[in-house]
Amino acid sequence: MRRTHHRCVIQSESSESGSESVSDTSMRCISCREEYLPRDAGTCKECYVEAGETEEELKREIEDLKAKVTFLRLSSSLDHGNSSSRSFTDVVLIASEDSASSPPVPAHKALLVSRSPVFRAMLENEMEESRSGTIKISDISYDTLRTFVYYLYTAEACLDEQMACDLLVMSEKYQVKHLKSYCEKFLVTKLNPDNSLMTYAFAHQHNAKHVRDAALLQIIENMENVTKREEYMELVEKEPRLIVEIYEAYLSKQVNTAAGGTSTSKTC
């Protein structure tokens, strides 16, 4: 309990309400049921009710949108127990990394075209892929390909850090912005002092600005430890420009903090 339980006498000075002017009133929050002091007062009752209505409306909108998402999802040929959904597919994708042993992933040209401008160009322009009905995807495992295609149908994927990185690369290559943003959000939640440097380098390489910014913040908050790491030495060798950017950001933060400190000391 952070609040002091505090009993208040509230006296109205208003002349016309003489009969009720002195009352022994302790205020109790409608929401958490705790008593509070006037200095901790939040809203009036009317605004509380309005806020509750707004929340209900937002929740209804969320329910509607979730129903829409469920409706719009297409079942892919990869759905478990959906033997019939393989029908009407008109193209297969093959993960070339896994050699000939991995099975082709069937899909629909119309869907690929709708989700990716790269597939659109490939399939609508009578290129080799369109004629043969086979799209070979290089440098990708069968598992990643399956997950990628499944996402195109459903906007859902089960991620771990490796899969998020692999899918981010795929989404960059095939310009599937929604998937890229999905992977970026996931990677940001997984950032920690240990992986921040490598994540930063990865994000830089694949234009993942959101991850890059978050990783940079993490790095400059742990500069002393980061600069002792093996990956730091490697990056100094391979990507010195990246290390320079980190130091520039670090310096900029130092200057800002110092300026903030000065201004605080002035006001004190």
Add this chain to the structure above:
Amino acid sequence: MRRTHHRCVIQSESSESGSESVSDTSMRCISCREEYLPRDAGTCKECYVEAGETEEELKREIEDLKAKVTFLRLSSSLDHGNSSSRSFTDVVLIASEDSASSPPVPAHKALLVSRSPVFRAMLENEMEESRSGTIKISDISYDTLRTFVYYLYTAEACLDEQMACDLLVMSEKYQVKHLKSYCEKFLVTKLNPDNSLMTYAFAHQHNAKHVRDAALLQIIENMENVTKREEYMELVEKEPRLIVEIYEAYLSKQVNTAAGGTSTSKTC
């Protein structure tokens, strides 16, 4: 302005806070900036801040869901300016009402199958429609068919009352629940004393429970006027069972109101 502007003196009785115990404090709502009396107090500051954070979270969730909906939408062959989307279609739908003059509406079997169990049965079981690649839809105009197919691709439709009724019939026939619910919501917003009786009969005929309940409520609130209408006479002739149900609901409301009135007079 519903609130009286009212200045309050708030005095704390707590012994340990003697120095601040008497203060001239008028409470001002953090949200609407109006002053208010203790009896109109809503929440404490902490709960106000929490509610604000919840609202922000809900809004972020809505943004995410909207982005997902945009991603999952498929462009249909009916999208304006999307000449290429006609490619890869493997079936056409024809509105038989408009005779041979109305153009076929191209679509994708995989999508129709995913959206409607009726299309699924039709197309996956090697029926005539699957072999010919042509689905004839009876008793429907070309415009309704276009709108229906467009909805299957995008979960969007531009409705007026007639279109909502036509699509509700289609959604019932092809078991597209999401569209049915969409039409029902629209029709409920369009209910008024003038159309309530016909809407009720229509909803009854097409198992639109949500509309039916709303229309019934509208009817029994305007019984005197409704029973004078021409449609009332028609329904008495054609669907007397429906009229009986209306009277039963009306009676039930009367009894409940009377019971409520008695209980109120007892407490007074």
